[in-house]
Amino acid sequence: MTRQNLSIALTGSGGSGVMTTGSMLLEVAAQAGWYGFMGRSAGPQIRGGEAAALIRVSSEPIESPDDSFDLVLAIDPGSFGRFVAEIPLRSDSLIISDAEGGRRSSPLPDTPAQVLDLPMKKLTKTVKGGRPNMIALGAVAKVIGLPESTIYPILEKILKSKGADALEASWACVQVGYAAASDLPNFESPPINTDSATERWSITGNEAAGLGAVRGGVRFVAAYPITPATEVLEWLADALPKVGGVLVQAEDELASINQIIGGSFGGKPSLTATSGPGLALMAEAIGLSVCSEVPVVVLDVMRCGPSTGIATKSEQSDLNIATAGLHGDAPHLVLSPTSVTDCVFTTQWGVHLAEALQTAAIVLSDQSLGQTRAIINKPADIAFMAKRQVPQNFEEEYYRYAVGNSGVSPMAIPGQAGGQYTADGLEHNEAGAPSSLPEDHLAQLDKRERKINDFDYGKHWADLEGEGDTAVITWGSTTGPVREALSRFHGQGEAIRLIALRLLAPERPQEMAAALKGVKRLLVVEQSHSKQFYRYLRAAYDLPAEIRLFNRPGPLPFRPGEIIEQLADWSVES
């Protein structure tokens, strides 16, 4: 059977190197001309526990997990049991495992799949310094049809810091594994894409968000580490100095948000990245950014909440706090990327909007985007750059918070003579002096709301695709599975619309009315137990009468087939 794509899971106990194996496999696949991605699933252990690399490769760009996996390589049988819910299998799926593998004697759990034994542990002993994960790499490469010769350059690249002996041992293991797998059934692999005209990238969502930030003009970042956002900050720590920017490791999230407000007050487009617990700590100061009209960008790589929740796993449950978590009336921007690729665009756009509108932008990524490495087409260069309105002359008396038509008032930068003002979280008058007068409060509230409500966000507020009187509405990382589900419907000649919101605040009632025109049935898809997105839509927009909700908490991802099931018994005739 020729497949357009293959889904492969590698599982192992902690320290067995499955993540390294997965990364290498993805790179080998990339070199062979495939697209694909690798998601990570792991427990909270720093070292130890169980880990799974969840890979899908394809001859076309791809951004959703499939309904089930074709192949599992379990370095030890016990490790697979931990991931049964995350690795659905069919009767024609294949599990390659090692009955003797691992330290524990726990067997494979019951599974519909066909199980084949590969004595990886035993084979490892034939190579001095060998490791079972490299046997596994060779075996998987053989089974999915990747040429053996393509593996060595990747090993060389990834293992160069480990020394010549380690490289030699790994390569020997790969060859042993490759040879041993010749007795196993081989998959018909996706056609290899040899169109070399298209530049392809290997990038994680967290790196993509960092790149978008720098492209947008961010030059100051304050950082406090938190799973699963840390990689954004680590990437920026290396990249920023190259372009003359600075990253400071702060003492806590309260410091990081206030430091970036300080840096931005000084004229530098500024950003921090965090996850839910950090966003909660930052909420007060995000209100300061709104009230003082000092732009900042806060990237929240969401994980399961509440409280510490499941720090290593994905959920779309910070929508409430992002849109409505600030005290007082504090209009600000909330954006969300709809794919790994889109992390570049949406973060860059967020920087542009925050700077243009002198307000706070919260960008909601999540663990499943941030920590997934994807093989994608090079993201398009876009023109959205930080461009703050700065006063050019001070011949007349300067009013920092002048209530103009657009609501955006030119912002003086320290060093500009004649532009001195005090930025303030106290309500203020047009000059910036504290004021408790009702008319000043009303005028400034109006100004801060008008500037973001009246702005022309163009077509980027949402991804609108397809037509028909049935629509699926979603946001963020669930867009991938929805998009694939709809493309399968499209393959069957049925038209269903996709509405994937990129801009969650401010609300866009006119644009939404146009997007929903003619829609009779609307399916809402979100990864939140308390229906945060559904409630948000109900509060913000006029929706069609017939609505279905498909929601569940993290960490299990949505799969295209599940979305198709939700739609299947609805009439889809137009």
Place this chain on the structure above:
Amino acid sequence: MTETTACALLQPKEYKSKVKPVWCPGCGDFGVLGSITKALSGLQIQPENAAIISGIGCSSRMPTYLRTYGFHGVHGRALALATGLKVARPELTVIATGGDGDGFSIGGNHFLHTCRRNPNMTYIVMDNQVYGMTKGQASPTTDPNWEKGKLTPGGTGINPFQPLVIALASGANFIARTSSSDSNGTARIIMEAIRHPGFSLVQVLSPCVTFRPEQRDWKNLVKPAQMEATTDPAQAARRLLTDEGLYTGILFRGDRPAYQPRPEPSIDNIAELDEEFRI
């Protein structure tokens, strides 16, 4: 005397804004406002090149009353705001101002870590051992037996925070204490603090005449420190641990290098960042 220098010099009053302070008559903070304007004038810092950064509280209203750039942020975070500004714009003169509650209670963590990080800026704490804006609660520096605190009717019963000792232990590079009643002396010390590289802490004993009227006596009780400022942290520690909090002057001058990242751009075109992602 040449004509040019005579008219170019900025007088202290030219650093004051038109906004009228909210402080009570007799508040020590008026004196500190005067001292800051004298210090800025003494150093002839152009108003547009200085930024006064604060949190919340009576003394945190300071930026509004000055004609420099200013930021009146949220409670306890003045040093974080100021650090961000200084790191992003090292050429500016950055001064954080605030009170004992803002700086040592809600802002305590930033106080420790800003001393430790040692950015080249000055922190002026107007210490009156009380929360004034919320009308009379005990602060971290309040005496344990003060019984008029409305949240601690029998006294706090806990030892006061010792800001200068903590600052020294955390790595502050310049530590001084002054009294708001000595406007010129405070101005001189603020000038020294601004000139000294790294993080400079100036504790100003600044009476709250409304909730701690007994502090009016401070002007009679403060006394100049007997010794020159030490550069030896061990000696400074002994001195700070044994003084009863009323000696004024520069107590410690360190020589740690200030924290200031100065990145050297290494790529001409941002597109060069794309390289690492190319297959």
